[in-house]
Amino acid sequence: MHGRLKVRTTAEQQEIKAKERAKKLAVYKVAMDRIFSKRKSGELDDEILKITGQVLTENPDISTLWNIRKETIVKIKNTTPDLVDNYVSKELTLTEQCIRVNPKSYNSWFHRSWVLDKGSNIDFQAEFLLCDKCLELDERNFHCWDYRRIIVQMSKTPLENELQFSTNKITKNFSNYSSWHYRSELLPRIYPSSSGDTLLDDQKLAEECNLIQNAIFTDPNDQSAWFYQRWLLFTKKETNSTENSGFLSVLNDELESCQQLRDLEPNNKWVILQVCELLRRIDSLGNKKEILQLVSQLTKVDPLRRGYYAYLGSKIEEEKQKKTIPE
Amino acid sequence: MDDCKEFTKEKHAKYFLRCLNALPSSLVSLDSIRLSISFFAISGLDVLGRLDLLDKHREEYINWIYLFQILPNQDDESLERCGFRGSLAATLSLESHSPSHVGRSVNIGTVSSHPLDTSHITMTYAAINTLLILGDDLGRLQRKGILAGVKALQLENGSFAATLEGSESDVRFVYCACSICYILQDWSAINIETTTNYIINSISYDGAIGQDKNQEGHAGLTFCGIAALSLMGTLDSALNLKQKAKLVRWLVSRQQSGFQGRPNKLPVDTCYSFWVPATLKILGAHQFIDRKRNRQFVLDTQCNVVGGLSKWIDHSSDPLHSYLGLAGLSVCEDTDLVEMIHPALNVTMRAFNHWKKLTSEFI
Numbered sequence: 001m002h003g004r005l006k007v008r009t010t011a012e013q014q015e016i017k018a019k020e021r022a023k024k025l026a027v028y029k030v031a032m033d034r035i036f037s038k039r040k041s042g043e044l045d046d047e048i049l050k051i052t053g054q055v056l057t058e059n060p061d062i063s064t065l066w067n068i069r070k071e072t073i074v075k076i077k078n079t080t081p082d083l084v085d086n087y088v089s090k091e092l093t094l095t096e097q098c099i100r101v102n103p104k105s106y107n108s109w110f111h112r113s114w115v116l117d118k119g120s121n122i123d124f125q126a127e128f129l130l131c132d133k134c135l136e137l138d139e140r141n142f143h144c145w146d147y148r149r150i151i152v153q154m155s156k157t158p159l160e161n162e163l164q165f166s167t168n169k170i171t172k173n174f175s176n177y178s179s180w181h182y183r184s185e186l187l188p189r190i191y192p193s194s195s196g197d198t199l200l201d202d203q204k205l206a207e208e209c210n211l212i213q214n215a216i217f218t219d220p221n222d223q224s225a226w227f228y229q230r231w232l233l234f235t236k237k238e239t240n241s242t243e244n245s246g247f248l249s250v251l252n253d254e255l256e257s258c259q260q261l262r263d264l265e266p267n268n269k270w271v272i273l274q275v276c277e278l279l280r281r282i283d284s285l286g287n288k289k290e291i292l293q294l295v296s297q298l299t300k301v302d303p304l305r306r307g308y309y310a311y312l313g314s315k316i317e318e319e320k321q322k323k324t325i326p327e
Numbered sequence: 328m329d330d331c332k333e334f335t336k337e338k339h340a341k342y343f344l345r346c347l348n349a350l351p352s353s354l355v356s357l358d359s360i361r362l363s364i365s366f367f368a369i370s371g372l373d374v375l376g377r378l379d380l381l382d383k384h385r386e387e388y389i390n391w392i393y394l395f396q397i398l399p400n401q402d403d404e405s406l407e408r409c410g411f412r413g414s415l416a417a418t419l420s421l422e423s424h425s426p427s428h429v430g431r432s433v434n435i436g437t438v439s440s441h442p443l444d445t446s447h448i449t450m451t452y453a454a455i456n457t458l459l460i461l462g463d464d465l466g467r468l469q470r471k472g473i474l475a476g477v478k479a480l481q482l483e484n485g486s487f488a489a490t491l492e493g494s495e496s497d498v499r500f501v502y503c504a505c506s507i508c509y510i511l512q513d514w515s516a517i518n519i520e521t522t523t524n525y526i527i528n529s530i531s532y533d534g535a536i537g538q539d540k541n542q543e544g545h546a547g548l549t550f551c552g553i554a555a556l557s558l559m560g561t562l563d564s565a566l567n568l569k570q571k572a573k574l575v576r577w578l579v580s581r582q583q584s585g586f587q588g589r590p591n592k593l594p595v596d597t598c599y600s601f602w603v604p605a606t607l608k609i610l611g612a613h614q615f616i617d618r619k620r621n622r623q624f625v626l627d628t629q630c631n632v633v634g635g636l637s638k639w640i641d642h643s644s645d646p647l648h649s650y651l652g653l654a655g656l657s658v659c660e661d662t663d664l665v666e667m668i669h670p671a672l673n674v675t676m677r678a679f680n681h682w683k684k685l686t687s688e689f690i
Contacts, residue, residue: 017352021352032416039443040443059355059356059358060356061356061357061359061360062358062359063359063447063489063490063494064359067490067492067493067494070492070493071492102356106494106495107494109495110494110495114493140543140589140591140592142537142538142542142543142545145542145543146538146539146541146542149541175591177543177589177590177591178543181531181532181533181543181544184531184532185532185541222591223580223590223591224590224591227533227577227590228532228533230533231532231533235532303617304582304583304617304620305579305580305582305615305617306617307614307615307616307617308575308576308579308615311615
């Protein structure tokens with residue numbers, strides 16, 4: 001259900017609409033009857049594809065009709081395999097039309113990915129183009145991102161290419177949670193840590209920290225950068241490696257940057273929160289006084305979450321170890 | 328709470344009643360999932376404390392829902408097709424009289440099943456919940472068939488598809504499967520271990536749960552995952568304290584006035600007023616919500632003329648957002664307005680207590 005703006009219509013307009021709807025209903029009923037009678041008698045043919053296609057173009061959310069089309073394609077693949085590519089191409093056209101009508105239709109995207117598997121000659125360039133177009137219209141369309149993952153796998157596209165794709169997206173617009181998310185999936189696979197102790201290969205981790213810092217300084221109010229930075233900095237195996245001086249120096253560097261940002265944006269809750277978290281991980285006991293002051297500040301600048309900060313404060317009060325790995 | 332809009336309870340009750348009779352043409356895409364719409368409307372009336380408005384036709388509604396059940400044939404073959412359909416619009420054989428409007432049918436017949444009929448897991452979930460809300464004793468449920476149907480939909484990786492013919496498989500249908508098994512008090516049909524692992528594997532880098540592995544964290548899907556773990560009894564073994572704390576932080580950050588479904592997605596959407604608080608409640612962290620702000624927002628989405636709640640302020644109301652907005656107020660314990668709800672099962676505590684009574688009689 002997608003938001004529909006309220007619009008006033010005159011009685012006359014309403015009558016015209018009622019007549020149009022009655023006509024549509026009659027056509028719809030005839031079509032559905034024909035589809036189901038044909039299916040019942042096993043007539044999975046061009047005609048059933050034609051009629052289901054007509055209905056789906058108006059309403060892509062009837063999953064039963066998509067499944068009837070799947071049954072028909074499977075039958076064609078089994079009986080006349082030479083013709084299947086032609087039909088696959090028609091399915092791609094239909095699903096693209098439906099995706100235009102409703103870019104968030106589970107059925108349309110699923111059917112498209114299902115159909116890819118049935119053809120022998122898929123033009124993956126065209127598939128990537130479709131993804132690019134959809135993401136340009138809505139960068140957060142997770143159906144499209146998921147579809148992209150599927151075509152990457154099927155086309156055996158190197159993951160480095162996809163990393164570059166996400167870098168391009170992010171450089172154009174740092175505020176792109178879905179692109180950062182994509183990187184979180186790609187990076188550990190392309191550049192795994194050699195020690196197994198950290199998230200990524202050390203050099204890559206440093207580069208990525210640099211990239212995210214740019215994002216943060218560009219727009220310190222953007223949530224995506226902060227969540228991503230937390231993941232980069234604070235995801236470590238549960239060892240006592242807070243003794244790791246290399247890692248400590250990374251944290252101290254980040255703290256310095258954050259403090260610089262805090263001078264520019266003293267009331268930015270994300271900055272204050274991050275300074276807090278860095279101080280905790282560097283030396284939670286030694287920094288306790290400052291941390292608690294920051295938590296108190298958070299309650300003022302972000303009153304919506306004052307309950308949560310109060311809880312955080314009480315947890316910090318209780319911490320007795322010098323260095324903890326808190327959450 | 329003074330600076331909130333007035334709560335027009337009676338208008339919303341009338342809105343749900345109207346939904347049960349006819350829907351506007353703008354919602355035609357919902358035709359194939361009528362059973363889920365009836366769940367929103369009927370549970371909506373229950374949350375408003377106005378289920379009494381259905382008293383006259385209660386038996387008819389119950390019978391109507393049972394019409395959607397796919398029955399096993401005499402030899403119990405193809406039990407895995409069993410469960411509930413979403414609508415009678417896509418049925419192959421209608422040998423009994425089929426009512427298209429709830430409340431008009433007096434024929435308590437059944438719709439016989441055709442070998443090509445199969446159920447949809449979300450509709451099975453919606454049907455069972457709605458029957459429970461209406462006070463039915465679930466006596467006409469084909470338990471063996473329903474469980475066979477659920478079992479047939481589980482994949483090797485622990486996820487669930489929605490129908491036998493195939494569909495996407497993800498955490499939404501995992502939740503439906505778990506809710507069904509919980510209410511039927513029978514977990515033999517599903518592999519709890521692989522289901523739990525599937526949910527764990529769908530956790531994104533930020534601690535939230537996505538639709539599937541590799542997908543972005545999303546509040547609605549996070550609810551599905553956490554509620555499913557809670558119903559299976561594996562929440563505490565699946566997520567350690569750190570993971571729970573990380574998720575709580577992510578969820579708490581979703582509140583802007585009402586709640587958003589993912590970071591940076593605005594404007595806030597009424598349905599997340601249920602998904603986020605309900606998940607926090609299951610995690611024991613709902614006290615971190617600013618109830619007043621959420622209440623203000625939800626009441627702002629009320630539609631003056633037709634009743635119901637809309638997804639965004641000044642948009643048309645629809646059954647899903649009307650229901651979830653009210654359910655959200657319930658999770659936030661605005662009990663001066665609405666009845667209390669069970670956060671994982673998404674039915675009122677009254678309906679849940681009815682289920683408890685039924686279950687104790689069963690055992």
